[in-house]
Amino acid sequence: ACSSKYVLSQMHPMWQGPLAVPGGDRQSPIDIVVRKSIFDSELKPLVTKYDPQTCQQIWNNGYSFLVEYDDTTDKSTLQGGPLQDKFRLCQFHFHWGETNSWGSEHTLDKRLFPAELHLVHWNSDKYSLFEEAVMEDNGLAVIGVFLKVGKRHEGLQKLVDALPAIRHKGSVVEFTRFDPGCLLPSNTEDYWTYHGSLTTPPLTESVTWIIMKQHIEVSHDQLAVFRSLLFTSAEEDVQKSMVNNFRVQQPLRGRAVRSSFT
Ligand SMILES: COCCCN1C=C(N)c2cc(S(N)(=O)=O)sc2S1(=O)=O
Numbered sequence: 638a639c640s641s642k643y644v645l646s647q648m649h650p651m652w653q654g655p656l657a658v659p660g661g662d663r664q665s666p667i668d669i670v671v672r673k674s675i676f677d678s679e680l681k682p683l684v685t686k687y688d689p690q691t692c693q694q695i696w697n698n699g700y701s702f703l704v705e706y707d708d709t710t711d712k713s714t715l716q717g718g719p720l721q722d723k724f725r726l727c728q729f730h731f732h733w734g735e736t737n738s739w740g741s742e743h744t745l746d747k748r749l750f751p752a753e754l755h756l757v758h759w760n761s762d763k764y765s766l767f768e769e770a771v772m773e774d775n776g777l778a779v780i781g782v783f784l785k786v787g788k789r790h791e792g793l794q795k796l797v798d799a800l801p802a803i804r805h806k807g808s809v810v811e812f813t814r815f816d817p818g819c820l821l822p823s824n825t826e827d828y829w830t831y832h833g834s835l836t837t838p839p840l841t842e843s844v845t846w847i848i849m850k851q852h853i854e855v856s857h858d859q860l861a862v863f864r865s866l867l868f869t870s871a872e873e874d875v876q877k878s879m880v881n882n883f884r885v886q887q888p889l890r891g892r893a894v895r896s897s898f899t
């Protein structure tokens with residue numbers, strides 16, 4: 638698993654963290670100005686091969702909940718798309734708002750979505766451990782999928798049912814046999830891609846972002862369970878709802894956003 642080894646920085650729940658990293662010129666998230674994205678015919682469809690048996694646990698790290706995968710072998714991988722190498726899935730998590738009006742980190746022409754899914758992978762062709770890859774240029778590849786409120790997402794329900802057990806920061810429960818592929822949209826050919834960073838400390842500029850054009854739908858009730866999570870641990874006397882766990886948007890600094898479709 639990629640992040641459980643980390644003592645994740647004690648981020649103030651205000652979440653915004655450092656507005657801009659000194660000297661950071663490829664920070665995330667950004668607004669994707671669709672008409673300014675550049676079609677690149679070299680961009681291939683994503684190729685994901687996820688083994689549900691590699692799913693290990695789900696935990697509340699104090700600013701989102703992470704579903705972690707065994708990334709000691711190449712059993713759950715991402716290749717194709719803008720990538721030259723094979724990348725191993727280590728975890729996925731979400732960002733969401735306190736209402737359905739906002740919550741996503743990336744936006745499309747300033748359009749906000751109620752939530753955004755991030756599937757985090759690291760380059761296992763070049764590095765042998767996540768912690769090496771996370772420090773390298775484009776050592777990570779994160780797939781972003783927008784969520785819209787609509788019909789219930791049947792595949793998500795198993796995850797939603799596990800959330801009450803990890804209400805507080807620091808809680809972990811076993812979580813197995815979950816196929817993250819069920820959270821991808823049916824169309825994995827159409828996406829935007831750009832070079833950016835982690836959106837939470839340490840904000841490392843090591844991410845090739847792949848933002849899917851097609852969103853997925855979840856029900857209002859499913860999203861409401863996300864909002865029942867807490868930023869705070871059981872011992873703290875003031876409990877804070879885990880909502881609005883997204884970073885403010887960062888300057889593009891002249892970066893190109895490429896699209897795999899016209
Ligand atoms: C030195 O590295 C420290 C740990 C790195 N990670 C922690 C995050 N908060 C994090 C955020 C990510 S996001 N929101 O940019 O996808 S991916 C990711 S992560 O790769 O799992």
Ligand SMILES: [Zn+2]
Nearest residue numbers: 730732755836
């Ligand atoms: Zn994220």
